[in-house]
Amino acid sequence: MPDLIINGDFVRVPESVKTVTNLLAHLGLDRQVVVVEINRNILGKNEHKDKEVRNGDRIELVHFVGGG
């Protein structure tokens, strides 16, 4: 079971979560505008499908919220 650090929290995900696309689907965030950063590297949307997530990865998931 890979352990990830997502937005500062330790999160354990199933073995079936191999890629960023898998991870977003697992978290139920696959229908939203979401930007992913792994270990300080920001991913383009087209990279989600192939980018693997590994044990210990530090992942930031951000989106747009109301602001001025």
Place this chain on the structure above:
Amino acid sequence: MLTIGPHEFQSRLLLGTGKFLDFNVQREAVSVSGTQILTFAVRRMNIYEPSQPNFLEMIDVKRFTLLPNTAGARTAEEAVRIARLAKASGLCDMIKVEVIGDMKTLLPDPIETLRASEMLLEEGFIVLPYTSDDVLLAKRLQELGVHAVMPGASPIGSGQGIVNPLNLSLIIEQSTVPVIVDAGIGTPSDAAIAMELGADGVLLNSAVSGAKDPVKMALAMKLAIEAGRLGYEAGRIPKKRCGAASSPLEGISVT
């Protein structure tokens, strides 16, 4: 027509999306405001609540140009990171540089703002820095090549209106890029005055989102900005110390 980098806009109102209490009211306010540019902030998602409502998903994104801000950044480096995250969404190429230097007044840090603007220009962003109303800072930003300068009317969310119209006028007179008065607008008359001074646009948020009736205030702001712009283009009369009669002084019928 308001031109910012490669983008052209009919509306001169830029509307923030923060602090609205109700998404439906917000959507209606956005609609009646006629705005074509919406600002957003970039924040961590709540991964435990995937169905959390998000305003961006309630509007037709293609109808608007998104202007994410770098709010939350305290340094140029942090601002650049937030800008990169925003751009990676694939939804926008503009960035409002917002580097707050003091949490009490929320005034922008001029040095970090300048540094961040320079770094983001190098990366190809369309850069719109939120600045104080310092005339020389606006000039230095312009010389860097920013696509618009956005001096504050007064501190963010203060609703104090334009506290230094002289500085704003000087910024506008010297500017070769659009000047958008950003922050501190409280009333439609504040927005109209900014436009009468010759501003190219006004960016506001709290004045609408915090109004008793945000939809009505959004319309008031739209009309005020249009009125102010028309007044500026029409050219005001000079001020005189004494009266100048509007009616003819001859031919008065007296019995």
